[in-house]
Amino acid sequence: MIQIGQINTLEIIREAVQGLYIADADGNEVLLPNRYVPEAYKIWDKIDVFVYLDNEERIVATTDVPYIKLNDFALLRCNQVTDHGAFLDWGLVKELFCPFKEQAFKMKPGGWYLVYCYLDEKTNRLVASSKTNQFLDNKTLTVSEFDEVDLIVSHPSDIGMNVIVNKMHAGLIYKDNIFIDISIGDKLKGIVKKIRPGNKLDISLGQIGYRNIEPNAELIMHELHDNDGFLNLTDKSNPEDIKDALQMSKKNFKKAIGTLYKQRLIEIKPDGIYLN
Structure with missing residues (x-):
């Protein structure tokens, strides 16, 4: 069956003045206009096309790939x-x-x-x-706490940023969990931080708890190597300075440098962090 609004893999079955006729396995045909006909082709070749209605409301195929497809x-x-x-x-x-x-x-x-x-x-x-x-549904969730999810930034609210979770559910990132610049339409990875009553999803852009230590520790190590083994940050630093330098919260920063210190990878001095 030819699916409108989706990429279809169809077979070239015959030539016409206006282009090529291509069909699915059931023999349903659609026109591929001349402007989209490939330079080299053979009858019975298969071709990937997007199918929609043209300006005259006729079903038509194109080799152009749209920015959005059906149900997206x-x-x-x-x-x-x-x-x-x-x-x-x-x-x-x-x-x-x-x-x-x-x-x-x-x-x-x-x-x-x-x-x-x-x-x-x-x-x-x-x-x-x-x-x-209206196209999102949180009545029956397909995610659990601590799951990694795909996000699309939807619209701001007074307490944070609304996001679309896995193209199915509505979620929210609270302001104090946003440490990078994000804009409507951005596609990101996140973690389900908490599921509140009513199946409301709290989303984090970072990983949670002990899972958060390793990636942040690795980031700090990269920054140290890129800055000759020194960062002018400590556990007494202003949260905004930490956010500007590393795009993480002070809480996560302290966890990360604590891990690195225990592993004897860094030395913490009053003026900052030194790479051992």
Whole structure:
């Protein structure tokens, strides 16, 4: 079955004036227009294509890879706004439509928006929505505490940054756990720090507890080697100075240098840390 909104591997079955006709194993055909026809090909060759509806609402294939596919999230630029809605650049000739009713905030040309791509069952068209929370579900979780997860930064809140977890769930990174600059649409790795009542997910950008010591200790060792064996930081340093230099909290910094000190890899003096 040919899947609209996805990459399909299809077989070239015949040539036509307007391009190549390609088909799936069941014989369902779609046109690959001339502009996408490869220079060298043979009948029965297989080719990877993205399938969607063109400007005339006909199913069509392209070898271009879009910035977003069906049931996925991406940060897209708004090219234009008409009386019907906004049109977004998703890397294809035909722009991706986002109706006004699916806009969390009124879109403006030139603006960037995190959207979800879904299939409108009435029109069979791919459509965007910036109301991304409606496509997330925390009723039944597929993650557990301390799991490593994929994150997409969604939108800020008064207490931190909302994130999309594994493209399925909503999560939150509290302000005091953010030690790097992050922006809407960024894709990151994180850890499920805690699952609160109501299946609310607290997310950490670093690892937790004893798991956090080794990576941070390794980072400090790299910094020492890059700075002639000295860092002007101690356990008495200002948390902001530690954050600026190492992108970690003072608590994690103290754990890491404690580990390195016990392993006799560093010496801690009043003016800073020295590499042994």
